[in-house]
Amino acid sequence: MSKEAFKTIHGNVFETPEFLFNTLNKEFNFEFDLACNIENSKCKNFFTEKEDSLLQDWHKIDGWLWLNPPYSPLKPWIVKAQEENAKGAKIVMLVPPHITSRYFQQHLPSEIRFIVGRVPFYLNGKLMKSNTSDSCLLIYDQKVRQPKISYVERDSLK
Numbered sequence: 377m378s379k380e381a382f383k384t385i386h387g388n389v390f391e392t393p394e395f396l397f398n399t400l401n402k403e404f405n406f407e408f409d410l411a412c413n414i415e416n417s418k419c420k421n422f423f424t425e426k427e428d429s430l431l432q433d434w435h436k437i438d439g440w441l442w443l444n445p446p447y448s449p450l451k452p453w454i455v456k457a458q459e460e461n462a463k464g465a466k467i468v469m470l471v472p473p474h475i476t477s478r479y480f481q482q483h484l485p486s487e488i489r490f491i492v493g494r495v496p497f498y499l500n501g502k503l504m505k506s507n508t509s510d511s512c513l514l515i516y517d518q519k520v521r522q523p524k525i526s527y528v529e530r531d532s533l534k
Contacts, residue, residue, distance in 0.1 A: 390497035390504070391416040392444045392470060395534045400442075400513070404468055407439030411446065411453070415501070418442055430456050435463035444470040447509075451479055454514070458483035461516035470495070473512040484523050487515040493530030 397418045400406075409422035410429045419442060423429040430452055434441055445453035450471060457467050462483060473490060474480070494507040 390444075390499055391501070392418060393496055393498060396470070396495060396530075397442070399533045400468060404440040404442075406442040406468070408434075408437050408441045410434065410441050410443040410467070412444075416498070434460040434467070435465040437465070439466070441465060441467045443467055447472060450474060451477070455479055455482075457514070457516055461485075461518075465516070467514075467516040469514040469516070470511060471514060472509040475512070485514040486517040487513075487524040487526070489513040489515070490525070490527045491530050491533075492527050495530060 401418075406419050407421060409417050409419040410432075411425075412418065412422050413424050417424075421437075423432055434456070443453065443457065453469070454471070454477075457465075457469055461467060469485075473488075475488065489512060491511045491513070494509070495511045497504050497507055
């Protein structure tokens, strides 16, 4: 199935599995979910598609911010995270590891964690049968010249 057909059928709204978010939340204590809908928000405070997170000032929100953005297109979300991090926002993003794009290297995250094993996403509360892409975490804490790079087993996050 083509990406466009998949997007047309399923939309672009996939929910982060609880085990992954809960493990990361223990580490970062997230204050805000930057891209969700009311049904799949992970934090008490959040932006929905209606509020258009890309038009908001993330750096004005205190604490760590969670972001599992729509993957199509991904570029505006990474660029926005870079811009907001340069202004002081602390962000953890769950994205496919498309880190060789020119725009990615403009403002590197402080850490990249590659997740070994595909992350099972949910759609409308139901587990998707397959995920066709690998995942990584981009952690924007402070600007660095060389990010810390690590690998984490998906199952160790459960």
